[in-house]
Amino acid sequence: MGTMPPFQLLGARGPVLGLIHGFPLDATLWDEQRALTSHLRLLTFDLPGFGAHRAATPATDLAAFAEHVRAVLDAAGVERVILGGLSMGGYIAFECWRRFPQRIEALLLCDTRAEADGDEARANRARGLAAMREGRRTELLEGMFDKLLAPQSRAAGRPAAATRAMMHRASDAAISAALAALRDRADATPTLATITVPTLIVCGEEDALTPPPIARAMHEAIRGSELALVADAGHLAPLEQPLAFNAAVARWLATHHLAR
Ligand code: MLT
Secondary structure: OOOOOOOEEEOOOOOEEEEEOOOOOOHHHHHHHHHHHHOOEEEEOOOOOOHHHOOOOOOOOHHHHHHHHHHHHHHHOOOOEEEEEEOHHHHHHHHHHHHOHHHEEEEEEEOOOOOOOOHHHHHHHHHHHHHHHOOOHHHHHHHHHHHHOOHHHHHOHHHHHHHHHHHHHOOHHHHHHHHHHHHOOOOOHHHHOOOOOOEEEEEEOOOOOOOHHHHHHHHHHOOOOEEEEEOOOOOOHHHHOHHHHHHHHHHHHHHOOOOO
8 A cells, every 4th residue: 555556558548448357367468458559548457466566465355456446547647447357357347336436437348257156166266275275376277277268279379378477477375365355255246237337248259267148147237238259269358369359349449439
């Protein structure tokens, strides 16, 4: 607290698209979205304990993550943002909407879900926390890696290497704290009906963690939302199929006059 959180703000003019990364990843998840800076400015940042911000004290609940996002907006001088998040980043975006909706101009929900963890997911978090306590971090991360990417992206060089690099940069403390925060998060389903801003939901057709039926359910629950399914992508659609992902986002921004 007190110190300015690190961030990158790219692009010369236009509205700001702020993007929150997933778990256990970092801001480089969004490297391919730099192409969108012909339409707007792009704000990316590492959550505390992840990426280049790995020495920071990790957030232990969604409220702390959302307050980190608010601190980044303040530090970057951004009053209103088109707020996007992937998976855990989406859970955090819902919490931001609950806390400071007046600062959110539109929502971009990528490969995420509204529901809280069920029994099976909670048991999985407990297994993850045990692995971290017992020094089996690599085993835990490799198990996650297998579920993040579509098979064809796992075979491709760049998405696989970028994903592994992000996972390996996360601090032990951040991984453990996030596992507990994700396990204990509240159900965001009641939040969906409160969303009144333009919303785009994007999901990889081969997302094994938050598959298309989950995206369709959110689409039905958020009034006026749009849904884009991305072919040949798993859970990390913006990294796996950046051209298709960026095209869907650019189309949506143009429809709602959100870009210049
Ligand atoms: C993520 O990509 O952020 C994770 O899949 C979120 C989760 O484990 O619930």
